[in-house]
Every structure is written in structure tokens, then in C-alpha cells.
């Protein structure tokens with residue numbers, strides 16, 4: 001089964017397109033977890049317990065795990081999420097020259113899907129794209145304020161770079177495993193990318209803490225019902241103290257319901 005078939009089945013099973021972002025900023029973890037051997041894992045475990053019923057996937061951003069304990073915490077988190085039947089999308093934004101990219105692509109041995117950066121071109125993504133059973137989400141129009149610096153440059157025929165990336169990524173979809181990352185903070189661009197590539201599922205970050213447009217995220221993010229709308233801080237840091245997980249569960253449920261009203 002392809003990644004997008006598995007994701008579609010998960011979306012149907014939980015009636016949710018929510019991607020729960022597991023970005024456990026050590027500075028924001030509840031104090032009572034500090035004594036744990038791996039506080040990030042202790043935190044994530046309780047987040048997964050509280051949110052998995054509403055999670056179409058989990059999206060750990062590897063930036064929050066790039067140290068010795070972090071990798072251990074990430075490994076435990078992935079195994080636990082998968083044990084609950086939830087696909088894991090590693091947000092790594094990788095790409096490099098061929099022999100390095102082949103090493104980076106080994107990350108896919110441990111997850112169902114990954115985010116990649118198109119800046120280095122097609123060959124830098126080949127080791128990811130050739131993994132037909134894994135999902136590969138190509139950054140297209142990012143949600144940050146500087147996303148327009150390069151991505152909105154005109155590259156010829158009145159076309160912007162993000163539009164060109166969308167079309168090229170669609171050509172790279174030989175294995176049926178390519179999606180795009182398009183932020184909810186620029187709904188006009190989101191709509192435009194959907195016009196250009198009707199068939200690719202999107203990962204739409206930027207709702208919640210970044211204030212993006214949840215309605216547009218659902219209206220344009222899904223292809224044949226498949227796609228993901230991510231919130232990280234808005235879910236995992238919805239509450240504080242001993243009951244942080246309960247608040248996260250409520251936040252995930254609320255977002256799933258809100259998105260479903262537009263599905």
C-alpha cells in the first residue's frame with residue numbers, strides 16, 4: 001500500500017486530517033517531567049496517548065531532537081506512535097548532493113514520510129522519491145514571513161518560483177508518493193497551487209500558533225480527500241502543568257472538528 005493510501009485509510013478511520021506536530025521545545029516542557037530520563041519522550045508519550053484518536057499523522061520536526069538524547073526520544077516516539085497505528089511524517093526538510101542525500105534518505109527507514117527541500121533540484125531528491133512506499137512532501141510555499149523572499153520571485157512567463165516548484169514536483173510524482181508543503185498563512189497562494197496541481201495532497205502547516213486560515217487549508221489542501229493540516233504548539237502546548245495532555249487532547253479534538261466542518 002502506498003503512503004497516501006495508508007494516510008487516506010487513517011483519515012477515514014479517525015475522521016480527521018489533523019497532523020499533530022511533535023515539537024517538544026525543552027524550554028516549554030512541564031516542570032514535573034524534568035527528572036525523567038528522556039523528558040521529551042515522556043512528554044510525547046502522554047501527548048500521543050491524549051491525541052491519537054484525532055491524529056491522521058504525527059509530524060515530529062527533527063530540529064527538536066538533534067542531540068544524543070533527542071534521537072533516543074525520537075526513536076521511542078516514532079515506535080509508540082506507530083504502535084497506535086498512526087503514520088509518522090518526519091519533518092526534516094532534507095536534500096543534498098547525491099551521495100549525501102542517499103544517507104539522509106535513510107531517515108525514511110524509520111518513518112512513513114518526510115519533508116524535503118527542492119532548492120538543490122531533482123537529483124538531490126532522487127533517493128527519497130525512489131522510495132515508492134514512503135511519502136515525500138516537497139516545500140513549495142512556506143508559511144513564514146520570509147517565505148515570499150525567494151518563493152514569490154517571478155521566474156518567467158509571469159510565473160512565481162513556488163508555482164514552478166509545484167509543477168516540477170508534480171512531474172517528479174512518478175511513484176505516486178509526492179505531496180507539497182503549502183502554508184495556511186498565504187491562502188491565495190494555497191488556492192493557486194491547488195489550481196496548478198489538482199492531484200497532489202498537501203501538508204498545510206501554519207494554523208494555530210501562526211494564525212493561518214484553517215478553512216482554506218481544508219478547502220485547498222486535500223486531493224481526493226487526502227491531505228494534512230498541521231498544528232504543533234497549538235495542540236501540544238495548549239495546557240500546562242500536570243494536565244497538559246488533557247488540554248492537548250481537547251485541542252486536537254477541537255481542531256479536527258473545526259476542519260471537518262469545511263471538508
Ligand SMILES: O=C(O)c1cc(=O)[nH]c(=O)n1[C@@H]1O[C@H](COP(=O)(O)O)[C@@H](O)[C@H]1O
Pocket residue numbers: 021023061091115141142143144181182183205206207208209210230231232233234
Ligand atoms: O514543513 C513544515 O512542516 C513547515 C513548513 C512551513 O512552511 N511552515 C511550518 O511551520 N512548518 C513546520 O510546521 C510546524 C509548525 O508549528 P506550529 O507553528 O507550532 O504549529 C513546525 O514544525 C514548522 O517547522
